[in-house]
Amino acid sequence: MLRKLMIGTLASAAIALAGAALAQGQFGTAAEAKAMIEKAAAELKTNEAAALAKFNKGEGGFKDRDLYVFCYDMNTAKFTAHGANQALLGTDVKALKEKDGSPLGEKVFNASKEGTFTTVSYNFPKPGTTEPVPKESYVTRVGNQGCGVGYYK
Secondary structure (H helix, E strand, O other): OHHHHHHHHHHHHHHHHHHHHHHHHHOOOHHHHHHHHHHHHHHHHHOHHHHHHHHHHOOOOOEEOOEEOEEEEOOOOEEEEEOOOHHHOOOEHHHOOOOOOOOHHHHHHHHOOEOOOEEEEEEEEOOOOOOEEEEEEEEEEEOOEEEEEEEEO
């Protein structure tokens, strides 16, 4: 009887841990988002046009689960890259609003500073959902490009 109880307890623990590990791996982490934006900044410094093309296609490690690079021209505020929503290309980043009307795009745009990685907190729906949840993006500026990578908290 004790043996069956022990086996049942161990099996339950294994299932619970596997479920937690699976849920954890579904979305990118803060560390992974920061690593991606650092890699993107280095790529932009090497060849801006090639970097933007990679970001838009999600090639070269610039799309991983819910992590992707988005960029906008710091002179025009128009999206130049978006690894998750190509329909945003050419639109004004400053026009983006959170569901409650907060100026999401302006916050991101204004936080983009050369040589630093700044975090911007906001609420945004997870892929496949419509209800906003806490999200944070690392943003930076490289030349005329402002770029970011966001992760869900």
